Amino acid sequence: MRGQGRIFTRGCIPWIAYFRNGKEVRESGGTALLQAEAKRRRPLTDHEATVVAQKFLETRLREVANEREGLRPFIGPQQEKLTVEDLVGNYEQDCEIRQLKSRKPIRSHLKHIREFFGQGRALAVTGERLRGYIQARQGEGAKPATINRELEGLQAAFNSAVDSGRLALASKFPSLPEHNARQGFFERGDFLRVLSLLGDTDLTDFLEWFYWTGMRPAEIRALSWNCLDRETATLRLPAKDAKTGFGRVLALEDPLREIIECRTQAQRPGCELIFCRTRKGKPVPVGEFRKRWKTACAFAGVSGKNPYDLRRTAVRNLVRSGTPEAVAMRISGHRTRSVFDRYNIVSENDLREAITKTAAYVESLPVTPTTFPAAPQAVSKRVQ
Secondary structure, eight states, rough: TTTTTTEEEEETEEEEHHHHHHHEEEEOOOHHHHHHHHHHTOOOOHHHHHHHHHHHHHHEEEEEEEETTTTTTOOOHHHOBBBBHHHHHHHHHHHHTTTOOOOOHHHHHHHHHHHTTTTTTTOOOOOOHHHHHHHHHHHHOOOHHHHHHHHHHHHHHHHHHHHTTSSSSOOOOOOOOOOOOOOOOOOOOHHHHHHHHHOOHHHHHHHHHHHHHHHHHHHHHHHHHGOOOOOOEEEEGGGGSSTTTTOOOEOTTHHHHHHEEEEETTOOOTOOOOSEEEEETTTEEEOOOHHHHHHHHHHHTTTTOOTTTHHHHHHHHHHHOOOOOHHHHHHHHHHOOHHHHSSSEEEEEEHHHHHHHHHHHHHHHHOOOOOOOOOOOHHOOOHH
């Protein structure tokens, strides 16, 4: 009957045909036939094969009807054939085309996804399978933050497939709680002591700029003399060098102006970068300095400090100085309010100061009662 589809055979394989959006769709019933034979553990008779094909056709017609009513997107044969490897490969290709700065970490995170899911069907990535992946990675000693980044890469691959129309819908991905937020910051005296022990003026200028602006190290390394506007005393970070993809401008006042003047005097011929150093007679960007940093911190008595503590310190200092939060975020390059809040942590001195101020306020309050006590006779009657 019209609208009920049809069943036909090609060789000994049953096929089904139905209409979707005015176009006929033809599918082989071979997979459904094999699944039925595996369930019964024997070859099917012609009648049984026809029944299996009829049920398969009814399923497809029901999916088309659900799509027409807006209840559920239509999956179809093409989407059922998609594998996790297909989605991951296309997503990595898209990252390369868009030249995302995070494409290398994304490729690293998706390595474990590939190993676990392999050539499995994308539609088989259910909540149960994702929980199995989490348990497997936890058994390997992976931290919650690492697992979340890996699952975010897989989720991005699914979302990309949905946006391109290759997939109708994506599973809901779980997320583990993370309790590894860094909370260190530098007191001014400790930072100056570390700088004095570094013994490298190029590195000292780099860290001073880090301390005052809170810019990301990669963004500081990318600053070039072409970004400097001496007439307006500003320094512009191009969008291509910013992690967020949005450029920003810094006003060169007070300490920043002094740092730029020092870098001008130390400028190397043939080097366009503001923060560079000489290695083997050649100018190179300020690269890795963990060993020198660790040694200086040890001698300064602040072992365990991380250079990235300077970013949190800059945010804290900006807020405490009364700088509007929107301006502080423009300087440091933060885009999300949650991250900004996490960096603006409270030190023990802040807590002590809060208690001291509270105690002083309470001591200033009047001690004269504002109500009159009840008569002793009335109180005794109430007690009785």
